[in-house]
Amino acid sequence: MTTRRTFRWPSLLTESGRGIAFGGDYNPDQWPEETLDEDIRLMVQAGVNTVALAIFSWDKIEPREGEFTFEWLDHVIDKLGAASIAVDLASATATAPLWLYERHPEVLPIDRYGHVVNAGSRQSWQPTSPVLKEYALRLCRKLAEHYKDNPYVTAWHMGNEYGWNNRYDYSDNALAAFRTWCEAKYGTVDALNEAWGTAFWSQHVNSFDEVLLPRHMGGDSMVNPPQQLDYERFGNDMLLDFYKAERDAIEEICPGKPFTTNFMVSTDQCTMDYAQWANEVDFVSNDHYFHEGESHLDELACSDALMDSLALGKPWYVMEHSTSAVQWKPLNTRKRAGELMRDSLAHVAMGADAINFFQWRQSASGAEAFHSAMVPHAGSDTKLFRGVCELGAALKTLSDAGVQDTELKRADTAILFSAESEWATRSETLPSMKLNHWHDVRDWYRGYLDAGARADVVPLAYDWSGYQTIVLPTVIALSDEDTRRIADFAENGGTVIVGYATGLIDEHFHIGLGGYPGAGNGLLRDMLGIRSEEFNILGEEAEDEPAEIGLSNGLTTRLWQNDVTSVAPDTRVLATYVGTAAADWELDGVPAITSHPHGQGAAIYVGCDLGRHDITHLLKELNTTAPSDERAPDQRPGGGEINAATTTAAATTHDPRILHTIRQSSDGTIRFDFYLNRSKQPVAVNGVEGDPIIAHRCETDAVGYTLNRNAILIAKTSC
Ligand code: GLA
Ligand code: GLA
Numbered sequence: 001m002t003t004r005r006t007f008r009w010p011s012l013l014t015e016s017g018r019g020i021a022f023g024g025d026y027n028p029d030q031w032p033e034e035t036l037d038e039d040i041r042l043m044v045q046a047g048v049n050t051v052a053l054a055i056f057s058w059d060k061i062e063p064r065e066g067e068f069t070f071e072w073l074d075h076v077i078d079k080l081g082a083a084s085i086a087v088d089l090a091s092a093t094a095t096a097p098l099w100l101y102e103r104h105p106e107v108l109p110i111d112r113y114g115h116v117v118n119a120g121s122r123q124s125w126q127p128t129s130p131v132l133k134e135y136a137l138r139l140c141r142k143l144a145e146h147y148k149d150n151p152y153v154t155a156w157h158m159g160n161e162y163g164w165n166n167r168y169d170y171s172d173n174a175l176a177a178f179r180t181w182c183e184a185k186y187g188t189v190d191a192l193n194e195a196w197g198t199a200f201w202s203q204h205v206n207s208f209d210e211v212l213l214p215r216h217m218g219g220d221s222m223v224n225p226p227q228q229l230d231y232e233r234f235g236n237d238m239l240l241d242f243y244k245a246e247r248d249a250i251e252e253i254c255p256g257k258p259f260t261t262n263f264m265v266s267t268d269q270c271t272m273d274y275a276q277w278a279n280e281v282d283f284v285s286n287d288h289y290f291h292e293g294e295s296h297l298d299e300l301a302c303s304d305a306l307m308d309s310l311a312l313g314k315p316w317y318v319m320e321h322s323t324s325a326v327q328w329k330p331l332n333t334r335k336r337a338g339e340l341m342r343d344s345l346a347h348v349a350m351g352a353d354a355i356n357f358f359q360w361r362q363s364a365s366g367a368e369a370f371h372s373a374m375v376p377h378a379g380s381d382t383k384l385f386r387g388v389c390e391l392g393a394a395l396k397t398l399s400d401a402g403v404q405d406t407e408l409k410r411a412d413t414a415i416l417f418s419a420e421s422e423w424a425t426r427s428e429t430l431p432s433m434k435l436n437h438w439h440d441v442r443d444w445y446r447g448y449l450d451a452g453a454r455a456d457v458v459p460l461a462y463d464w465s466g467y468q469t470i471v472l473p474t475v476i477a478l479s480d481e482d483t484r485r486i487a488d489f490a491e492n493g494g495t496v497i498v499g500y501a502t503g504l505i506d507e508h509f510h511i512g513l514g515g516y517p518g519a520g521n522g523l524l525r526d527m528l529g530i531r532s533e534e535f536n537i538l539g540e541e542a543e544d545e546p547a548e549i550g551l552s553n554g555l556t557t558r559l560w561q562n563d564v565t566s567v568a569p570d571t572r573v574l575a576t577y578v579g580t581a582a583a584d585w586e587l588d589g590v591p592a593i594t595s596h597p598h599g600q601g602a603a604i605y606v607g608c609d610l611g612r613h614d615i616t617h618l619l620k621e622l623n624t625t626a627p628s629d630e631r632a633p634d635q636r637p638g639g640g641e642i643n644a645a646t647t648t649a650a651a652t653t654h655d656p657r658i659l660h661t662i663r664q665s666s667d668g669t670i671r672f673d674f675y676l677n678r679s680k681q682p683v684a685v686n687g688v689e690g691d692p693i694i695a696h697r698c699e700t701d702a703v704g705y706t707l708n709r710n711a712i713l714i715a716k717t718s719c
Contacts (some may be wrong), residue, residue: 004278009314009315013084013086013151023360024356024357025356025359026039030366039375046389049086053080055092057090059099065103086154086155091143093246094122104131110171112216121367122164128174128176144250144251162261166239170215175213182211182230197224214231225509226508229427240280260284260285262319267302267439283317284310286317287358305350318347318356321344321357326372339710348395348674351663362376375388398693402665407664407666409662411453412453414471416472417438417457418437420477424437424477441473443610450616472497472499475502476501477509483520483523498517498603502519503519504517515531530596535562535563536562536563536587539559546581551577561587567591572595572596574594577592577608593607660676669718673717674713682709683706686704688715698711
């Protein structure tokens with residue numbers, strides 16, 4: 001069992017030390033001295049109470065080998081502290097100085113083709129390089145010694161986005177470490193040979209010295225999937241070890257201050273297995289950059305739902321987001337009026353107690369000069385800076401009202417997320433290259449929102465046994481143990497919804513035999529009461545072939561159908577494939593969606609991919625979105641079976657155009673209701689209880705509120 005470090009949250013320099021943290025990355029080393037006073041004046045004006053400092057300042061702190069200069073940093077920290085602005089101080093190791101690379105080019109990472117990854121960007125170092133580690137730990141110790149008693153330094157910000165640029169390193173140091181890692185994991189070469197299926201393509205390993213990294217093997221040659229998956233885990237572990245070494249080096253000298261590092265949780269990326277990382281920080285932090293287009297708010301909420309689970313319901317920290325456009329996407333859309341406030345408070349609505357940005361002052365040069373910031377190029381007499389000040393005031397209102405430390409109310413449903421399944425779905429060896437676990441999680445998350453309900457997103461590795469329903473969208477890899485936990489959950493009365501590409505492989509990427517989905521030696525199949533023999537994969541690429549198939553309940557599948565050839569006698573078929581396209585693909589009448597009792601609960605199988613609108617339709621049919629107490633007993637999934645015919649009317653919790661969340665104090669004395677408009681049109685919200693403390697872009701009349709585009713309404717109830 002992994003243990004988690006005790007939760008610790010950085011104090012502010014306010015009288016009580018409490019309040020919502022507000023600020024951003026601060027890079028004064030990019031600016032002349034005069035700017036510092038002006039910055040602090042504007043920070044105070046905006047209500048900034050925290051900055052993250054020195055993230056990329058290694059070369060300024062150690063300009064030449066062994067020569068440490070803290071005067072400039074002392075000066076900045078003193079000035080900030082005097083203005084009651086707390087400092088989240090970086091370990092400054094994210095970007096090593098050029099002198100170090102000149103002296104030790106052997107620390108540079110190697111890509112899979114054997115090319116050196118050059119210095120000049122960030123994290124141009126091998127996580128397994130002993131040389132780099134020595135330099136990094138020396139810097140950490142120097143910083144710890146110098147700042148251990150500094151009252152203005154209230155947290156340590158380790159590295160920065162570990163793995164952003166050195167997640168995959170194929171150097172000889174990595175090779176040696178990988179061999180050691182494999183030996184520690186498998187113990188014997190026999191175990192490794194078995195796990196990696198090395199009988200295939202003459203890959204038998206005689207000793208751990210023959211273990212290879214999945215380097216480029218020529219042409220389009222495919223990497224052995226279990227080897228690749230282990231390499232993903234290994235890379236995660238090496239960076240986590242590096243983080244821990246840095247943290248421990250500082251903690252030994254400077255115990256008592258909380259540690260964090262900024263994760264990169266967003267539904268398009270999965271750099272690390274943050275379910276593990278969350279155990280190693282004192283408070284979890286995230287960098288979240290909005291997705292342009294109509295998914296903007298939903299995507300933010302979905303990412304945050306995972307963050308809140310990683311934090312185990314404790315408050316968490318938005319370390320970075322943007323005031324407006326970024327400069328690193330193919331399409332860098334700006335934020336519309338009110339979106340800066342809306343996004344920030346949406347994070348609070350999802351459980352965040354800190355709202356910070358990259359970065360305080362927009363750079364005038366360098367790679368990120370066109371990235372928005374809190375003080376834009378045009379200066380402080382701008383819409384944007386006025387928006388930042390308005391946000392500071394709103395966060396102060398929320399702080400004063402006591403939002404800090406209240407916890408996000410759990411949903412009834414947990415959508416399960418697994419970094420390993422996300423990595424596995426990126427393998428180029430699967431029936432379809434279009435599989436993506438995270439995107440399917442997001443579709444289900446949005447499907448719930450569109451049904452007027454909200455789900456949580458919970459790591460597979462955590463405890464989700466208290467939920468009523470769990471959803472497994474493309475959780476492709478399931479160990480025997482996880483399959484057992486899932487079956488036990490159903491047995492004890494829970495509803496399990498299993499997606500089309502869930503449980504096809506185990507943790508070693510071995511296929512469960514005897515029919516799909518074969519996880520748990522057939523346990524998953526038995527729980528579902530179905531057995532499938534083949535995958536039917538569709539795509540526009542195949543000329544003159546039907547590229548979508550209809551279902552008997554009116555839904556449509558476009559990528560993947562499981563050819564279910566047998567169902568148990570007590571399996572209820574909720575939908576089959578129908579129509580000419582189904583007939584053409586020999587699927588006419590084949591079960592597409594089924595329900596099967598398992599113990600006290602039910603197991604629903606969604607044997608094909610569905611778009612998010614179709615997911616919403618299905619959820620309404622299944623009626624798993626209504627709060628449990630509003631459901632008739634025979635409609636409760638725990639009742640043993642779902643009668644789709646009698647549950648077509650979905651009881652929704654509220655208007656699906658509104659995202660509604662609740663944060664409550666643990667003693668139940670205060671509650672905050674957050675209402676966010678998901679649509680572009682104004683939406684009326686009636687029956688709001690409590691006192692409205694924030695009504696951003698809302699109008700009010702005798703009956704209730706109208707929430708305009710990008711609106712958020714926050715009401716407080718004291719019980
Ligand atoms: C080639 C190879 C086989 C196999 C197939 C797969 O024909 O010779 O070993 O890899 O491709 O389609
Ligand atoms: C990341 C980094 C920041 C900055 C932003 C830009 O989150 O941590 O230093 O580069 O991206 O969006």
